[in-house]
Amino acid sequence: MDALIAAAAWALATGDVLGALKRVALRDDPPALALRGIAMAQLGDLTRAKALLKSAARGFGPREAVARARCIVAEAEIALVSRDLGWPEKDLATARTTLEARGDRVNATHALHLEVRRLLLLGHLDEAERRLALPTPTPTPLPPALRTARELALAGIAMRRPQAGIARIALARARIAAQETGITALVAEVESASTLLNSPAARLIAGNEERLLLLDDVERIHASAALVVDANRNLVRRGEVLIPLATRPVLFALMRTMAEAWPADVTRDLLLARAFGARHVDESHRARLRVEIGRLRAMLRPLAGISATERGFALKPRNTHEIVVLAPPVEERHAAILALLADGEAWSSSSLAIALGTSARTVQRALDDLATAGKAQSFGQGRARRWIVPSVPGFPTILLLPGPLPGS
Amino acid sequence: MKINTADVLREYGPYPGADSVHGVTFDGHDVWFASGDRINAFDPDTGEPVRSLDTAAYAGTAFDGKHIFQIAEGVINKLDPATGSVLATIPAPGAGGDSGLAWAEGTLWVGQYQARKIHQIDPETGVILRTIESNRFVTGVTWVDGELWHATSEAETSEVRHVDSQTGKVLETLQMPAGIGVSGLESDGGDRFFCGWGGTGKVLAIRRPKAGTAS
Numbered sequence: 001m002d003a004l005i006a007a008a009a010w011a012l013a014t015g016d017v018l019g020a021l022k023r024v025a026l027r028d029d030p031p032a033l034a035l036r037g038i039a040m041a042q043l044g045d046l047t048r049a050k051a052l053l054k055s056a057a058r059g060f061g062p063r064e065a066v067a068r069a070r071c072i073v074a075e076a077e078i079a080l081v082s083r084d085l086g087w088p089e090k091d092l093a094t095a096r097t098t099l100e101a102r103g104d105r106v107n108a109t110h111a112l113h114l115e116v117r118r119l120l121l122l123g124h125l126d127e128a129e130r131r132l133a134l135p136t137p138t139p140t141p142l143p144p145a146l147r148t149a150r151e152l153a154l155a156g157i158a159m160r161r162p163q164a165g166i167a168r169i170a171l172a173r174a175r176i177a178a179q180e181t182g183i184t185a186l187v188a189e190v191e192s193a194s195t196l197l198n199s200p201a202a203r204l205i206a207g208n209e210e211r212l213l214l215l216d217d218v219e220r221i222h223a224s225a226a227l228v229v230d231a232n233r234n235l236v237r238r239g240e241v242l243i244p245l246a247t248r249p250v251l252f253a254l255m256r257t258m259a260e261a262w263p264a265d266v267t268r269d270l271l272l273a274r275a276f277g278a279r280h281v282d283e284s285h286r287a288r289l290r291v292e293i294g295r296l297r298a299m300l301r302p303l304a305g306i307s308a309t310e311r312g313f314a315l316k317p318r319n320t321h322e323i324v325v326l327a328p329p330v331e332e333r334h335a336a337i338l339a340l341l342a343d344g345e346a347w348s349s350s351s352l353a354i355a356l357g358t359s360a361r362t363v364q365r366a367l368d369d370l371a372t373a374g375k376a377q378s379f380g381q382g383r384a385r386r387w388i389v390p391s392v393p394g395f396p397t398i399l400l401l402p403g404p405l406p407g408s
Numbered sequence: 409m410k411i412n413t414a415d416v417l418r419e420y421g422p423y424p425g426a427d428s429v430h431g432v433t434f435d436g437h438d439v440w441f442a443s444g445d446r447i448n449a450f451d452p453d454t455g456e457p458v459r460s461l462d463t464a465a466y467a468g469t470a471f472d473g474k475h476i477f478q479i480a481e482g483v484i485n486k487l488d489p490a491t492g493s494v495l496a497t498i499p500a501p502g503a504g505g506d507s508g509l510a511w512a513e514g515t516l517w518v519g520q521y522q523a524r525k526i527h528q529i530d531p532e533t534g535v536i537l538r539t540i541e542s543n544r545f546v547t548g549v550t551w552v553d554g555e556l557w558h559a560t561s562e563a564e565t566s567e568v569r570h571v572d573s574q575t576g577k578v579l580e581t582l583q584m585p586a587g588i589g590v591s592g593l594e595s596d597g598g599d600r601f602f603c604g605w606g607g608t609g610k611v612l613a614i615r616r617p618k619a620g621t622a623s
Binding site (some may be wrong): 001023027031064066 | 480504505506563564606
């Protein structure tokens with residue numbers, strides 16, 4: 001490493017981004033390109049940062065594997081922060097393995113955290129948790145920035161589970177670690193996660209009652225003996241027994257309609273309207289309803305029965321005297337897309353499709369609807385087009401780029 | 409050319425507030441190393457930190473028997489080791505691409521990292537007197553008993569090499585253990601080299617092969 005690279009890296013480490021840029025602005029060797037890329041990322045010019053890091057990685061080539069891997073990790077972080085979920089995750093895993101093998105444990109752990117955050121964004125909680133539970137390659141104690149990221153990821157998993165107590169403990173640890181780093185954006189990130197934890201997480205519908213629930217209430221209901229119809233994740237559960245219906249929207253609609261009416265029954269007409277959108281009911285609809293009720297009955301067997309009544313059908317829960325419906329706090333069309341956009345970042349429609357596991361066409365249609373209603377807005381054209389929620393203030397997403405120094 | 413594995417005798421540091429080592433020198437009693445915003449001295453017998461000077465210190469460090477020469481960014485500062493004050497400044501030959509620094513017989517030798525070169529310069533004016541080429545990135549540079557040695561760090565391997573000061577031909581190589589990148593080099597005038605270990609903030613002492621064993 002030479003004097004200007006060392007001076008620029010020093011400036012970057014002490015938060016003097018412009019000072020770092022000034023020193024390497026005119027140089028195009030790989031270490032200088034990497035430093036310029038990281039400096040540009042910290043200034044928020046992610047497009048330029050990506051291009052610089054890519055050419056730095058190319059310049060280092062296979063002979064400088066660690067320096068190259070660090071560039072790839074930085075590129076992956078920028079991709080994650082800019083919600084570019086199509087970025088090749090395989091490259092990140094390879095870079096992490098390289099860093100681990102060459103003893104750069106801090107950056108290997110940073111790469112692992114990026115993989116976990118990506119899994120979280122995609123809703124793969126079990127896989128995210130499994131990765132976090134692997135023995136960390138980092139020497140203890142973890143540097144505070146990495147500790148914050150780890151606790152935030154644990155809190156994220158717990159909040160989606162939902163396990164409010166575990167989330168609260170993780171966030172408390174994250175807050176302490178974030179304050180140790182002195183990075184304001186990181187402290188703000190922890191605070192916004194805490195705000196989320198104390199905002200309504202769901203709406204309870206039971207009998208004629210309807211009220212907003214905090215995550216703690218949701219956790220309590222999950223742990224209770226009640227049969228829960230969870231419209232946040234389209235599943236039915238009682239305690240540990242889960243019946244996922246996410247891929248069966250018709251069955252879930254029938255289930256939810258009956259659960260909301262319970263202990264009363266539901267007329268065939270209402271079921272048909274809710275499940276199929278049928279307005280005029282004929283004999284073929286009735287036949288189809290019988291078939292679907294039959295399928296639902298088979299799936300529900302461990303938790304409830306469905307009995308036919310004069311007018312239609314009614315739920316008969318087993319081993320419990322309570323049925324509740326948990327719905328999203330605000331229910332509207334395209335709620336899932338709005339929930340993702342609510343993170344304040346600019347999303348591409350293809351990344352939204354990856355995160356939701358649906359087709360790009362479906363997402364595009366929904367976005368057009370939302371745009372017409374003024375609930376989402378876009379900028380850019382073609383592949384560079386991005387979507388944001390206009391009303392929600394953007395909160396910072398941590399960018400803790402890896403150490404750039406080659407040969408150090 | 410002889411190739412041997414470096415024999416690490418001792419590890420110093422890391423010392424608080426000095427996370428990386430950019431340059432290393434020896435004043436006959438203490439080892440000094442550059443760590444960004446200061447130069448730090450420690451006693452190589454006890455390993456105890458002795459004192460430090462606040463000054464820009466981003467690459468090589470050298471000692472002429474009286475002053476410390478320190479590469480800042482595009483310049484080489486001549487410092488009073490008692491106070492740390494800058495007595496004179498000359499331009500560095502690599503204009504910031506400079507790495508190692510050594511003093512020998514009235515001239516300074518400066519490594520240029522990416523350019524893989526070593527320049528001999530006039531310490532009063534900075535004028536380049538001679539340039540020899542290396543085939544690796546040059547980090548530290550030192551002279552001992554009329555032998556020019558330099559450290560390299562490239563493709564994740566690091567070596568300390570004895571080279572011909574006229575032609576740059578490699579005469580003898582000490583390969584560093586895997587994972588150690590030498591960022592600064594200084595002889596103690598005897599049978600030890602002090603090597604800066606890049607981003608770890610550590611300084612290593614390695615054994616210098618007996619003179620005249622190269623052939």
